[in-house]
Amino acid sequence: MEFPIAAFHSTYSYHRMAPQNRISLDPKDNGKDSSFLPESWTNKLWPSSSETDGSSFCPCPKGFMPKRYIVAVLACFGFMIQYGIRTNLGIAVVDMVNNHTLGDLQVPAPFHWSQITVGIIHGSFFWGFLLTKVLGGYLAVRFPANRVFGASVLCSACLHMLVPVAADLHYGVLIFIRILQGLSEGMTFPSSYGVLSKWAPPLERSRLTSIMVTGQYAGILFGMPLSGVVTEYAGWPYAFYMYGAFGITWSVIWALCVWESPAKDPTVSEEECLFIEKSLGEFYQGTNHQSTAQDTPWRDILTSPPVYAILVTDTAFKWTLYLLLTNSPSYYMQAFDMQVEASGLITGMPFLFLALCLPVAGSVGDWMRTKEVMTTTNVRRLFNTVGLSVEALCFLIIGCTNSPVASMTLLSVGMASAGLTLASGYNVNALDISPRYASIIMGLSGAIATFSGILCPIVVGTITYDKTAKQWGYVFIISAVILISSVVVYFFLASGETQPWSNPKPRPDDDDADEEDVFVKKSKIPEWMKKPKVPEWLRTAGDGKPSEPEPQDEAAAKDAGKKATDKLMAQPVVDDGSPIDWVDGSTNFVQIAPEDPYMYNTERDF
Known part of the structure; x- marks a missing residue:
């Protein structure tokens, strides 16, 4: 279906525009009730749908994977690498503490650790893993979730490459590295939901989440045999180097390809960006709102x-x-x-x-x-x-x-x-x-x-x-x-x-906050000054008769204001441009024509 977004692309550079300056996706703001866009365009921008969130319609280019699915697939590979890292030690530790063969060579056990020590090394990962679960979720709200997710995998991969060196130094150093790995990986899972909260339309959440989560179990499924093969034919240290290299390579690709949200991604199509953000309602909630501990x-x-x-x-x-x-x-x-x-x-x-x-x-x-x-x-x-x-x-x-x-x-x-x-x-x-x-x-x-x-x-x-x-x-x-x-x-x-x-009230310093609310909050105008009450004796129609009471209905108030404006504009005026009624005092509000103010009846020199 033809999508006319290119017609106003030159006028509105969508991706580089602040959220408050973008074209609103609310039809009552500038859609079908506005003359900004033709009706044929607004019918395509806001198609009728039985879904209240409008997420059943996506005019994405056909024959090409949408960017949100690319994000989910990359997250899937990130989880595969990280769960492969988790299972790697369990396979490699067999050769680390036992005599084994490497090709045709008999290799003695490089470390003589007890079962209790091995258990502590395995369990130390969860000590750090437990501490950063909630912290990772908070950081994903406070900062761009894609960066938190990528940094988590990158740190874990770099630490994994240090395991052979740490083991050679002392098992206490290895335990410390494992704790740091747990601290890093604890942020991965909650931050991944922060990524999907900006990229997954409501009616595609299950699909995109399942693609992402598949990486966890695929990492377990393929990680164990891959670690076993590398450990058997190359030696146990190379299994750690391999997964570390995988994680670093993936982190570079993730940093280059995935952005915080569709609005900030220059590679996503205009159609998909509009579709995702309209379905999520981000234009109404403010994409640039970063929560703090007080906001949560x-x-x-x-x-x-x-x-x-x-x-x-x-x-x-x-x-x-x-x-x-x-x-x-x-x-x-x-x-x-x-x-x-x-x-x-x-x-x-x-x-x-x-x-x-x-x-x-x-x-x-x-x-x-x-x-x-x-x-x-x-x-x-x-x-x-x-x-x-x-x-x-x-x-x-x-x-x-x-x-x-x-x-x-x-x-x-x-x-x-x-x-x-x-x-x-x-x-x-x-x-x-x-x-x-x-x-x-x-x-x-x-x-x-x-x-x-x-x-x-x-x-x-x-x-x-x-x-x-x-x-x-x-x-x-x-x-x-x-x-x-x-x-x-x-x-x-x-x-x-x-x-x-779920949706916090906008703060006065939010870019998407209502301008009137910001003015009122910053200037702290008292309530009685916002809507002054006019005494009954002032409300006259100019002929001494009481005017009609102020309309309470908003539509009626607008209609009354329009009639008053039309009546004022239709009155004859004097030389200074003021209505005649203002001069002869037939209304309560009398404005006398000025008599050469501040010039003291002297001739002007300009």
């Missing part, structure tokens, strides 16, 4: 039921995620006497199905909202309930089975169903209830869910002290109960509507 509605966030629904569900899902990440190989080895190689292969299968399910579930969820099959709230409830309930059912059956094939199949089905809730359930819900503060909400959620990663290994180790299949069954049954509990909480507390506290 902390009390409202911490007392919001929909926020608690997200927190509880995320904590429950992360329990099952960390269970599979850290204990799946041990489960297959202890319950079914499998070899390490076979258990490692089977462990990756559930994440493969999860990664495949995410984009499909995200597209279906967006389709249901676009076609108005369900409201956003009901779509989130449906996908969350079905996804986690099926996963819980699979875990219950696993707790009662003694077959490794059945267990592997049920775990794969369970994780695939979890893709429903990640793509169109709670994992996207923060963007629904508060696009502006989604990064803070997900940072808070991630911080609380991190305790699942800390507590899960402890609980599993306590229950499976005899390493029997029956004890492992108890672990999966407990996990199923946790999932069902979160489903109930989310169903009753969740919401898909934007919360009242």
Whole structure:
């Protein structure tokens, strides 16, 4: 469809224009009620749609990937690299503390660390990871989220390249590096939601989020075998150098290609930019508004039921995620006497199905909202309930089975169903209830869910002290109960509507604040001076008769003002331009023609 944006591109340089100087996207401002644009143009700029946010229409060029999808794909690769970094140490540490072969050579263990020391090295990552979850969300609101996201991956990659050197110095130095890595990576997930809050239209949030989140599980799926191959044939230090190089290269590409918002991106098309920002309503909320700690509605966030629904569900899902990440190989080895190689292969299968399910579930969820099959709230409830309930059912059956094939199949089905809730359930819900503060909400959620990663290994180790299949069954049954509990909480507390506290009131120094409000706030004019009340004895029509009372209706007031102006302009005037009535005093407001003021009847010399 022809889109006439180029016709006024030369007049309005859209990308370099301050938000308050751009053409408004509100039809009542300069659209169909304005003579600025022809009606045929405004019909294309503001097409009729059953969606209130207008996000079902996008005049993007066909045959080319829209920029918002490029942003999501690049974020996906960023997550792949970072989750590959997380899994890399677990693979490399085997050769770091044990005798191993490198090609045809027998290599002695370079480090003699105890199991407790190795456990502390692994756990130290979460010490830093926990601390910056909320901080990362706040920084993504306070500063451009794309920079926070890119800096997080870059710092983690650079620190990862220092691991071999740190390990050679002392394991205490390595623990310090791991803490710094956790501090860096803790900001990645919440800041990614800050990026999507500026780039994802409401009806495409599930799709774009699922593309981005797929990188996490693809990083786990491909990261483990890739690290194993590099460690076996090149040596364990090169696995760290490889992922560090990947992260640095990606950071450069991200910095060059991704901007804070469509309005600031010179490479995005005018059509896509208008579409995204109109659907998000950024022109009404102010794209240049940067929140501070005082602006953030902390009390409202911490007392919001929909926020608690997200927190509880995320904590429950992360329990099952960390269970599979850290204990799946041990489960297959202890319950079914499998070899390490076979258990490692089977462990990756559930994440493969999860990664495949995410984009499909995200597209279906967006389709249901676009076609108005369900409201956003009901779509989130449906996908969350079905996804986690099926996963819980699979875990219950696993707790009662003694077959490794059945267990592997049920775990794969369970994780695939979890893709429903990640793509169109709670994992996207923060963007629904508060696009502006989604990064803070997900940072808070991630911080609380991190305790699942800390507590899960402890609980599993306590229950499976005899390493029997029956004890492992108890672990999966407990996990199923946790999932069902979160489903109930989310169903009753969740919401898909934007919360009242999401959009803060504009400050007087905001560029997009109303000019009248700014004047009133800065000058502090008293209320009684804004609308002076005229006494009844002054309201006369010039003939001594009381005039009609002031109209209360705004339209009537405008009409009365127009009539008064027309009457005044129609009156004859004297030489000085004043109406005759002003001279003869037939009205209350008398203006006498000046008699040579300040000249004292002397002749002017100019």
